[in-house]
Structure formats: structure tokens, C-alpha cells
Amino acid sequence: MIAPMPRTADENPNPNQSGNGRSQRVRIRDVAEAAGAAQSTVSNALNGTGSVDPGTRERILKVASELGYVPNRNARGLRTDRAGMLGIMLSTRSEAGEVANVAYNLRLAGGASRAAFRRQNALTLLPPLRTREEAGLLVPDGVILADIEVDDLARAAFDEIGVPIVTIEADPGSPDEAYWVGADTPTNTRTGLDHLMATGATTIAYIGTDATGTWSVQSAKAYHHWCRERGLEPVAVTVPRTQTVRECAEALGRLLQRDPRPDAIFALTEKIAVSVVRRLGELDISVPHELRVLSGSDGDHAAQALPPITAIDLHPEEVGAAAVALLYERIEGLDTERPRIIRATLNARESTTGRL
Amino acid sequence: MIAPMPRTADENPNPNQSGNGRSQRVRIRDVAEAAGAAQSTVSNALNGTGSVDPGTRERILKVASELGYVPNRNARGLRTDRAGMLGIMLSTRSEAGEVANVAYNLRLAGGASRAAFRRQNALTLLPPLRTREEAGLLVPDGVILADIEVDDLARAAFDEIGVPIVTIEADPGSPDEAYWVGADTPTNTRTGLDHLMATGATTIAYIGTDATGTWSVQSAKAYHHWCRERGLEPVAVTVPRTQTVRECAEALGRLLQRDPRPDAIFALTEKIAVSVVRRLGELDISVPHELRVLSGSDGDHAAQALPPITAIDLHPEEVGAAAVALLYERIEGLDTERPRIIRATLNARESTTGRL
DNA sequence: GAACGTAGCAGAATCGATTCTGCCACGCAA
DNA sequence: TTGCGTGGCAGAATCGATTCTGCTACGTTC
Numbered sequence: 007m008i009a010p011m012p013r014t015a016d017e018n019p020n021p022n023q024s025g026n027g028r029s030q031r032v033r034i035r036d037v038a039e040a041a042g043a044a045q046s047t048v049s050n051a052l053n054g055t056g057s058v059d060p061g062t063r064e065r066i067l068k069v070a071s072e073l074g075y076v077p078n079r080n081a082r083g084l085r086t087d088r089a090g091m092l093g094i095m096l097s098t099r100s101e102a103g104e105v106a107n108v109a110y111n112l113r114l115a116g117g118a119s120r121a122a123f124r125r126q127n128a129l130t131l132l133p134p135l136r137t138r139e140e141a142g143l144l145v146p147d148g149v150i151l152a153d154i155e156v157d158d159l160a161r162a163a164f165d166e167i168g169v170p171i172v173t174i175e176a177d178p179g180s181p182d183e184a185y186w187v188g189a190d191t192p193t194n195t196r197t198g199l200d201h202l203m204a205t206g207a208t209t210i211a212y213i214g215t216d217a218t219g220t221w222s223v224q225s226a227k228a229y230h231h232w233c234r235e236r237g238l239e240p241v242a243v244t245v246p247r248t249q250t251v252r253e254c255a256e257a258l259g260r261l262l263q264r265d266p267r268p269d270a271i272f273a274l275t276e277k278i279a280v281s282v283v284r285r286l287g288e289l290d291i292s293v294p295h296e297l298r299v300l301s302g303s304d305g306d307h308a309a310q311a312l313p314p315i316t317a318i319d320l321h322p323e324e325v326g327a328a329a330v331a332l333l334y335e336r337i338e339g340l341d342t343e344r345p346r347i348i349r350a351t352l353n354a355r356e357s358t359t360g361r362l
Numbered sequence: 363m364i365a366p367m368p369r370t371a372d373e374n375p376n377p378n379q380s381g382n383g384r385s386q387r388v389r390i391r392d393v394a395e396a397a398g399a400a401q402s403t404v405s406n407a408l409n410g411t412g413s414v415d416p417g418t419r420e421r422i423l424k425v426a427s428e429l430g431y432v433p434n435r436n437a438r439g440l441r442t443d444r445a446g447m448l449g450i451m452l453s454t455r456s457e458a459g460e461v462a463n464v465a466y467n468l469r470l471a472g473g474a475s476r477a478a479f480r481r482q483n484a485l486t487l488l489p490p491l492r493t494r495e496e497a498g499l500l501v502p503d504g505v506i507l508a509d510i511e512v513d514d515l516a517r518a519a520f521d522e523i524g525v526p527i528v529t530i531e532a533d534p535g536s537p538d539e540a541y542w543v544g545a546d547t548p549t550n551t552r553t554g555l556d557h558l559m560a561t562g563a564t565t566i567a568y569i570g571t572d573a574t575g576t577w578s579v580q581s582a583k584a585y586h587h588w589c590r591e592r593g594l595e596p597v598a599v600t601v602p603r604t605q606t607v608r609e610c611a612e613a614l615g616r617l618l619q620r621d622p623r624p625d626a627i628f629a630l631t632e633k634i635a636v637s638v639v640r641r642l643g644e645l646d647i648s649v650p651h652e653l654r655v656l657s658g659s660d661g662d663h664a665a666q667a668l669p670p671i672t673a674i675d676l677h678p679e680e681v682g683a684a685a686v687a688l689l690y691e692r693i694e695g696l697d698t699e700r701p702r703i704i705r706a707t708l709n710a711r712e713s714t715t716g717r718l
Numbered sequence: 719g720a721a722c723g724t725a726g727c728a729g730a731a732t733c734g735a736t737t738c739t740g741c742c743a744c745g746c747a748a
Numbered sequence: 749t750t751g752c753g754t755g756g757c758a759g760a761a762t763c764g765a766t767t768c769t770g771c772t773a774c775g776t777t778c
Contacts, residue, residue, distance in 0.1 A: 108464050287644065310607040
């Protein structure tokens with residue numbers, strides 16, 4: 007009978023092949039042997055825990071790097087009870103690929119992905135989960151919830167199983183919760199409105215959506231405040247969250263019937279802004295001379311419209327990265343600054359400034 | 363049946379708080395005790411391995427379900443040498459959020475995410491990785507590479523560390539590799555061209571991109587074949603992969619100068635098609651009466667254009683799900699059918715058929 | 719009736735990290 | 749000199765699953 011091979015120290019002559027056996031990665035034990043130290047010392051040296059002689063530490067780090075040591079995530083996780091991954095849910099409600107602001111969300115996820123990767127953690131894309139049972143099947147160390155609206159089932163599910171949460175924009179259902187990352191929407195909206203006024207507008211209308219998320223709600227509120235402060239009558243309409251071209255055109259139509267006719271429009275989303283500009287082209291209404299248009303969110307489509315649309319860049323990659331950072335701080339129980347506000351910038355383009 | 367207390371007595375009055383202690387999940391040992399069986403038997407019963415008496419098996423499954431047992435992923439992974447996650451890289455090259463076909467990619471990732479979740483595996487979003495070292499920091503069980511072009515560094519990196527790969531569309535750099543999922547692009551292109559001809563077109567032009575990915579290359583090739591078969595002169599132009607509105611308008615301009623002027627355009631991407639239709643509106647060229655337009659990829663923007671654009675729906679969610687399935691089969695060494703072709707459907711709309 | 723094979727299960731080893739426990743040597747104070 | 753505290757490290761326990769080994773009871777075959 008052949009004695010069971012307890013794993014030889016021999017080099018695998020063919021390391022490229024995804025062997026049928028266990029992958030022959032360098033273990034902490036190998037580092038310890040090569041450095042002439044105990045496993046515990048190597049672990050302490052690499053993690054900065056315990057007390058290790060500086061000389062010993064140096065030697066261990068050198069050996070580990072030479073051997074190309076990478077800790078086994080499962081072993082570490084088993085001991086520390088960490089999954090080594092964060093979750094991100096781009097939509098907590100919509101079925102299929104019906105995510106609302108596609109470009110924003112993809113850039114958001116990209117930024118979060120990079121930030122997690124830098125910490126050697128995985129960012130996993132979670133499908134919409136509604137119940138505690140579903141959420142319990144794949145438990146990340148923490149979760150980022152985007153596009154969250156009132157009474158969100160996903161938030162409740164993760165709350166119940168004790169997974170730390172950070173939301174993108176404040177959760178309208180939990181106004182006291184400070185663990186969120188997003189924009190200073192009131193300020194951004196006012197900046198946009200001020201810009202429109204500075205370009206000569208006198209009657210500024212507003213097109214938002216009927217979504218109940220914080221961004222949408224806050225922006226509309228800020229618009230009304232801004233108007234009231236100036237003694238202007240607000241002229242606001244909303245489109246359904248599907249924001250189809252037709253719906254946007256109809257909303258625009260309602261605004262154009264107003265008397266006096268607005269000479270500027272603050273459109274909350276890129277999709278609305280693009281549809282509005284296109285429709286104005288069809289109606290032969292000159293942008294920006296007869297009507298200025300500004301978008302509350304920037305992206306390719308706004309930048310490439312004809313004319314290019316002035317837009318507020320919310321920097322979604324930064325938002326994603328900040329969400330990951332805040333989430334780790336929450337997981338680790340650190341009492342850091344929150345919420346985390348990402349400053350937006352206004353990209354002035356022809357739709358408000360005319361040909362440059 | 364006795365209500366078995368997993369772990370020690372319940373001393374956490376605030377289950378929402380992420381406890382500082384180890385999470386109190388049910389372990390296989392708890393199931394074994396409650397069912398009066400050995401851990402090994404429970405494991406065999408749950409995994410369908412070894413030989414377990416049907417009665418015992420039944421009892422164990424019942425107990426496990428009652429206790430809400432969910433296996434610890436780290437412990438399992440440590441033993442089986444699996445990460446329990448797949449990676450997906452939406453762009454192997456572009457920096458930042460410059461993914462090309464945003465809507466397609468987000469739906470692709472959504473489909474893959476669901477499919478992985480159903481197997482209790484995580485789908486992790488990987489940032490663009492170019493080197494073996496980068497890829498070694500976070501090693502998934504397998505990886506899906508989308509938007510792959512010739513001489514792709516990401517493919518090489520994962521190949522070197524032995525991570526199984528499935529690509530979205532064939533890898534133009536490895537034509538013999540069959541582990542890919544995608545569309546039957548030649549057939550789809552011909553279907554679109556046939557549709558244009560069936561609606562009365564006689565001179566069909568083509569606008570593609572200069573990307574070197576298989577989809578782009580194959581479609582252009584199919585167009586030329588199709589023309590040759592019919593003795594028609596191909597009229598094809600390309601736009602840079604940025605596909606800005608301006609670039610698309612210029613490409614269209616070149617086509618309109620041709621004599622005879624085309625009466626139909628096959629536009630490869632949704633972005634091109636939308637830009638073309640908009641530009642035609644500006645030029646007062648009637649769609650579809652003077653010029654029919656068809657898009658090689660469907661999405662919201664095509665469906666909501668004015669007029670709505672006939673488009674080929676590539677069913678990206680299905681592609682993503684199939685990619686996950688094929689990847690698992692590759693990981694498990696199964697010799698299953700490959701490549702996996704997802705049948706596309708043609709959504710006929712007004713841009714070719716006129717008002718319905 | 720003895721020998722043998724096998725289904726079913728219990729017990730223990732194992733994966734590779736972190737972390738607890740305890741030993742040793744050394745420095746300093748009494 | 750003796751005693752005590754402590755830095756540094758070795759050894760071993762531990763996390764929770766899978767899987768190997770071997771025992772027992774039962775049936776079958778000669």
C-alpha cells in the first residue's frame with residue numbers, strides 16, 4: 007500500500023497547468039521554514055501584530071516577497087470569520103436589467119471594484135435580494151446599496167442578518183442613518199440654477215422623476231426653495247422613472263405651454279436632458295438662445311448631444327471608492343466622518359453658454 | 363423534536379449590530395448532533411457523496427433545513443481549494459469607466475450575477491488586470507472576459523496562473539479556443555440585411571467600428587459576403603470605438619455622398635444607430651421612407667429613438683448566464699458543448715417598417 | 719458453517735491561516 | 749544573588765467544512 011503523500015516540498019515542474027491536485031501555492035509554513043522562524047512569527051511580521059524584532063521582521067518580509075507568498079483567503083477567512091468580499095446591489099427592486107441610470111451605475115461599480123481590489127477584497131455583484139433567506143445564502147462582509155428608495159426590502163434583509171450597510175445617497179427610509187456616500191444635492195442643484203441664471207435665464211423650469219430616492223427628492227426640494235428665496239414661481243413637472251423619450255417630450259410640452267414660457271430647464275437626469283434637447287431640435291427651438299438646458303448628472307450622452315449639454319458631474323467612480331472606504335470603516339467599527347460627500351463639478355457646455 | 367441551541371445561549375439582545383464576536387451560525391456539527399449522526403454522514407447526505415441510507419438522508423436534510431444550516435464558505439473552500447467566486451472583467455483595456463457598450467455590459471453582468479448566485483457563488487467585478495502578479499492577488503475559480511481584443515494581456519495573465527477562462531464572443535487572438543459564449547454574428551448580420559431588403563431597400567450601407575473584437579470583425583465580414591453573394595457593391599465605413607455623435611454624423615455624411623445614395627443602413631451598435639437616426643432627423647431625411655436604419659444591438663436607446671429603431675436583440679442576460687454555466691463546466695472538467703451560441707431576435711420597429 | 723464482501727456510519731485527519739499559551743533569556747530592582 | 753517583569757519567539761489550538769480510514773453488522777457464497 008502506498009503511503010499517503012503528505013505533500014512534497016518538490017517544485018511542480020509544470021506550474022502553468024491547472025493541476026487536478028491542489029494548487030501548489032506558497033504557504034505560510036514555507037515562508038517560516040525558509041526564514042527560519044515560526045509560523046506565528048511570520049504571521050505577526052506580515053500583519054504587524056504581536057511583537058517581532060525589527061531584524062526578524064525585515065528578513066521575513068524579504069523571504070515572503072521572494073517566494074511570492076500570497077495568503078490563502080479561505081484559511082484566513084475561516085479563522086477571522088471574514089468573507090473577504092463586499093457586495094454591491096445596483097438595483098434593489100427592478101427585475102432584469104432595468105437599472106435606471108446605467109452609465110452612472112457602471113462607473114460607480116467600477117470605482118468600488120478598484121477600491122476593494124486595492125485591499126485585496128472582492129466586490130461581488132448581487133442580484134436584487136428581498137428576503138433574509140436570500141441574503142443569507144451569500145453573506146458578504148458588508149454591502150453597498152445603490153438606488154435605494156423608501157421601505158426598501160433589501161436594507162431590511164441585510165439589517166436582519168447583521169451585515170453592515172452603506173448606501174449610495176441617504177436612505178429615505180432611515181433619515182438618521184449617516185452611513186451613506188453621495189452628493190450634496192441641494193448645493194449642486196442651486197449651483198446649476200445659479201449657472202442658468204448667470205447665463206441670462208429669467209424663468210427656470212424643472213423636470214424631475216417620480217422616483218422616491220433621496221437624490222430625486224432633494225433636488226426637487228432644493229429647486230422649490232431656490233425659487234421661493236427669489237420670489238419666483240416654481241414650474242416643476244415629473245416623468246415616470248422609465249424616462250422614455252416620449253414621456254420626456256410630453257413633460258417638455260407641458261412646460262412650453264406655460265406663460266411666460268420658461269427660458270431654461272433644469273433636467274434632473276442625463277436621459278431627460280438628452281431627450282429634451284433632441285425634442286427642442288425637432289420643435290426648432292434654439293438651444294441655448296431661446297431655451298437653456300442643464301443636466302443634473304453628466305455622462306457621454308450629455309457631452310455628445312447636439313448641442314453638448316451643460317451638466318453636473320457627480321463623479322460616480324469617486325462615490326464608489328468612498329463607499330468602499332466608509333464600509334470598511336463601519337465593518338471595523340471605526341468612528342469616522344460620515345456621511346461622505348463627494349463634491350460635484352459643473353461642466354459648462356453649449357446648451358447654456360452658446361458656441362464657445 | 364428538541365429545539366437544538368446552536369452554539370451557546372443567545373446572549374445578543376441586539377442582533378442588528380454586527381457583533382464583535384464570531385457570527386452565531388449553525389455548523390455542520392450542530393446538524394449532526396440534532397440528527398444523531400456523524401459530521402461525515404451529514405456532509406455526505408447534503409452533498410450526495412458517499413453512501414447514506416435513504417432514511418438517514420431524509421432525516422438529516424429535514425433537520426438541516428429546520429436549523430437553517432448554511433455551509434461556511436471559507437471552511438468548504440479551504441478543504442476543497444475553491445474560492446467560491448467567479449470573476450468578470452467587462453473591459454480588459456480601457457481605463458476608468460470607459461466601457462464601450464454600457465447597457466449591454468451591465469445586462470451581461472446582471473445575467474451572470476444571477477446565474478452565479480443560483481449556485482451560491484459570487485460574481486466579482488474585476489478591474490482591468492494586465493499582469494500575472496495583479497491577477498494573482500485575487501484568484502477566482504474562473505473568469506469571464508468580455509470585450510476581448512487581439513493580444514489581450516488579461517487573457518495571458520489568467521492563463522499563466524491557471525485560471526479557467528470563458529470569453530464573451532470568441533477571442534480573436536485564439537481562434538481555436540472554443541470556450542466562449544456569444545452570438546452567431548454572421549447569421550444575425552444576414553438576418554438584419556435580409557430584413558432591410560424585405561422592406562424594400564436596394565442599396566444597403568454599413569457602419570461599424572474600428573474595434574478588433576470578434577463581433578465587430580465578423581459582422582463586417584458577413585456584410586461583405588452578403589453583398590458579394592448578391593452582386594452588390596459593399597459600402598462600408600467605420601467610426602472610432604468612442605462612437606461619439608460627431609464621429610457617427612461624419613460617417614453618415616460620407617455615405618450620403620455616395621452615388622447611388624444608400625436607402626438603408628446597417629449600424630453595428632446601438633450608439634451608432636441612435637446617432638444616425640438623430641442626424642437624419644436634422645437633415646430632414648425621412649426614416650424609413652428615404653432611408654431605413656437597423657441596429658446590430660438592441661437597448662433602451664434604440665427602442666426609444668424617434669422613430670424607434672429596428673434592432674437585433676442579443677439577449678445579454680442569457681449570454682451572461684450561459685457564460686457562467688460554461689465556465690463551471692470548464693472548471694469541473696466536463697466536456698460539454700462549446701461554444702455556446704445564444705440565438706438573437708430581431709425587433710422590428712418603425713425605422714424600417716414605417717408607422718405600424 | 720466459515721470466509722468474505724460491502725453498505726453504512728463513526729472517528730479523526732486535513733486544508734492554511736490566526737492567535738492563544740507558555741518558555742526562555744535578559745534586564746533591572748531589591 | 750534573587751526575584752520579577754517583559755520582549756521575542758516556538759508550539760499548539762482553533763476555525764468548520766470535506767474526506768480518509770477503519771469498524772460493525774449483515775448478507776452471500778462455497
